[in-house]
Amino acid sequence: MDALVDSYLEPAVILDQSLEREFEQRLADSSALAFRVALGVLRNRDDAEDVAQEAFLRAFRNFSRLRDRDRFRAWLVRTTWRLALDRIRAARRREARETSVMMEELNSPERTVEDVRAAREFEQRLVRALDELSEKLRVVVLLAAIEGHDTREVGRLLGLPEGTVKSRLFHARKKLAAMLR
Amino acid sequence: MSCEQYKSRIAVVAAAFRPASSTPSNAVPDLDLAAHLAACPACRAEFDTQRALLASIDRGLASMVAGKPAGDFAAHVRSRIAQEGIAPRPWFAGWLPVTAAALALVVLVGVLTIGRPPRLPQSTRVTPPAPVAPAEKPHATAPPEVPRTEAPTTVAAGRRPPREGQSAANREPEVLVPRGEMAAVMRLFNANWEGKADGASLMAAAMPTTEILKPLATPELKISPLEIERLDEKGKPKGSSENR
């Protein structure tokens, strides 16, 4: 009976429903990815969340051609990255950037004040060093730093061969180490 | 090899390990370096420092991209979609501007081709002489254009040869114009074309190409892809304000 009813539904309506269902799924499984990518650039949770939402709005608008999961995630990473860069350029004037995303995990009880101070200083130097990297190295190093991402996943997200990802990751880490010595 | 020379190799090897902290120094793939590390405390210390630094970098990077969006993230996205009335565009929407642009280009090329100044009247065209003795030709299918290669070349040296299908006689006379004078010649051509040779305008220094090519710009060129774009903004026919 349901099948009979379904067959009478307009194809567009059925398409819309499955489209929305799939989008809900992407929202559930990829919102952390968008958020983390934005966070890596913006280093501010509120801004990152806002940018990630904006990326999802755009994703929804273009969802008809982004239904493949890998394609969706690659598109989402690129769009989020670009939006975050736009945002950071706008925010450069506003120096209220909270650089202490890392501080949360530094607040563990066994850390001394000295530890925290040293860690904060290292964090600031790391941020500056990261800004010195070219964009193509920076995006690789940040995506690879996301929990659960191996070089293959980074390659999928950026549409790059794994060998290229490995090579960029190596160069990025070597440069960061040289800058932070 | 001196310790100084090993230092750069240490930096390379340390950066190649990932995660830096979990690899023992005896796993160094560079056998020569591994042997030196085993024998030289100074280089081993350098290697350990380098690996510790990279471990800190990895930890720092990881914490920069750690965390999850707030629990109401998806709800926010949904409400913004509803508020802003966003609907998925049809998959081919992205192609419409491209198609429209391609179409506009075709129209432009057509207009430019049709809108060219008239050639010599058809009747003055040199008709190829009747085949002398067609029966003698072993290959009757040979195109009549073949003998044209023997036509006297009236083109200035260095110009490209006559195009396929154009005899020397029915081509427009070609004039070599020095580069700098091309704009002036075009203005003269333009004035002639419009039947009003205006001396003052011919004297004017620079004239935008759009004006030079004025007779060629026809209203058909204004076909705008914007209309189509607006149609697809909500994936619905224009005027439908249905929100999702």
Ligand SMILES: [Zn+2]
């Ligand atoms: Zn040594």
